[in-house]
Amino acid sequence: MNTPTNARFNHRKYRPATVIAKTDRRWPDQTLTTAPLWCSVDLRDGNQALIEPMSVSQKQQMWALLVSMGFKEIEVGFPAASQPDFDFVRWLIEANQIPEDVTIQVLVQARDELIERTYEALAGVRRAVVHVYNSTSPVQRQRVFNLDKQGILDIAVNGARKVASEAKRYPQTEWVFQYSPESFSTTEVEFAVEVCNAVIDVWQPTPQKKAIFNLPATVESSMPNVFADQIEWFCDHVNQRDSLIISIHTHNDRGCGVAAAELAMLAGADRIEGTLLGNGERTGNMDIVTMAMNLYSQGVDPQLDISMADDIIATVEACTNIKTHPRHPWLGELVYTAFSGSHQDAIRKCLSKQQDDEPWDVAYLPIDPRDLGRNYQSVIRVNSQSGKGGAAYLLEQQIGATLPRWMQIELAQPIQRRAEMQEGELSPEQILHVFRAEFMNNDGRYSLAGYQIDKQGNQYHVQASINDGSQLTLIHGHGSGAISAFADAMHKATGIDVQIVQFDEQAISEGSDATAMAFVQASIRGSRYTAVAQDGDTLSASLNAILFTINKAIIDSRAVA
Known part of the structure; x- marks a missing residue:
């Protein structure tokens, strides 16, 4: 058989690696039973x-x-x-x-x-x-x-x-x-x-x-x-x-x-x-x-x-400054997510039978995602790619912003619940209502009254006024960026540790009426919370979105208690 030749892609200029003539190898019969010394x-x-x-x-x-x-x-x-x-x-x-x-x-x-x-x-x-x-x-x-x-x-x-x-x-x-x-x-x-x-x-x-x-x-x-x-x-x-x-x-x-x-x-x-x-x-x-x-x-x-x-x-x-691939082994954002309907069905059935006192044995999930701080909401999601894309497209026409990919996935869950409850098609107005109710609702404890950001070298310093419903509190923090500085300030003031998992912000209009929308997903107390905020000031939108996630976590902890 004639092999096509290409002067720029020519395998003949390479040599195979040298191998050892070894007939007494023992390593194929060994098993790893202990961790190595790590460095x-x-x-x-x-x-x-x-x-x-x-x-x-x-x-x-x-x-x-x-x-x-x-x-x-x-x-x-x-x-x-x-x-x-x-x-x-x-x-x-x-x-x-x-x-x-x-x-x-x-x-x-x-x-x-x-x-x-x-x-x-x-x-x-x-x-x-x-x-x-x-x-x-x-x-x-x-x-x-x-x-x-x-x-x-x-x-x-x-x-x-x-x-x-x-x-x-x-x-x-x-x-x-x-x-x-x-x-x-x-x-x-x-x-x-x-x-x-x-x-x-x-x-x-x-x-x-x-x-x-x-x-x-x-x-x-x-x-x-x-x-x-x-x-x-x-x-x-x-x-x-x-x-x-x-x-x-x-x-x-x-x-x-x-x-x-x-x-x-x-x-x-x-x-x-x-x-x-x-x-x-x-x-x-x-x-x-x-x-x-x-x-x-x-x-x-x-x-x-x-x-x-x-x-x-x-x-x-x-x-x-290197993003983690969503399919990165074990820790990637999507590695425990099933989009296939048959995969979702198998996971649901296995989870319903899995007992806490028995070895883990769940189809398509080699480990329990909870071991890594992931919950099953990120595993069992809408299986129709067009369903997520369609809901996101209709919403984007309403709000004038393009949803980041991870936000599309988060949106799919409440949309699916509403669609199943309604047993019918959702209108664009209904999708917008679900979006605002799930992600832009700030009925919680904290709201932003004002802030000031200063940068000194590679460090950002934030001073913000937070309203907790009864009084204003002045908080201070620092970090490698304005977002991390604000999260540090909230941690110092409230003891709530906020780790930003996903973040995106977009301008949704121009000129004197310009506004921005911030999308945030945060890990708080081992669970993930997603929130969206809109404001005329880009950073205000981002800080408010962080506060929304904290408020969600507080409400969630009270419900559990």
């Missing part, structure tokens, strides 16, 4: 991949999230290469921000002056991992460094010696050494072991004081099973295996970063480095949330708290 690299590997690196306040926000999720090892920067990274490490240490059970990790190339600067950044820390690396693959040796194998091995050994000697200058700190043969997955396994054994000879780890050897798929270039073979071969041939923690750092160039990490654990790895939601260079790093949830869904304790799904998404999006 988040969001603040370093993830940060360097951003178009706009995180500000100090964003780094602090990400740090707080990682600690609250239960990470015990967090890579916080490359302090020798960046003054902001150096300053952030100093802030963590000098401001006493590192909990007793958390160890920070820093990255450094195997160069003397950079290693010295790294230890300066870490001065006074209780415990830290110093992660040194150099590239080992043939393409790096031949085309980047123009060195033979001995030259690469010398860099690794000299770097290891410098790391060990500098540590002696800071005896008050408990030091953990980590080495990475960068581009391990495209390095000959025999040479990778040779380099690592040379580093082991320098550091002399013991079972009581282990060293970390991190084996990265710097660029994912093979199927996950090939990577697993490499890991198992390495574990079988490296010296002093009982004195080593084998760590894995995969990337997602082939879309298999999580799979490669999981198979690497089967092959003998102990530790996994990655980022929340997979942010990272090119197609991203290994997604820790996905891998942790994969374990959770199999009845394995992931040793991380993923239940704060909305907090994770909100924080990662605020710190990276």
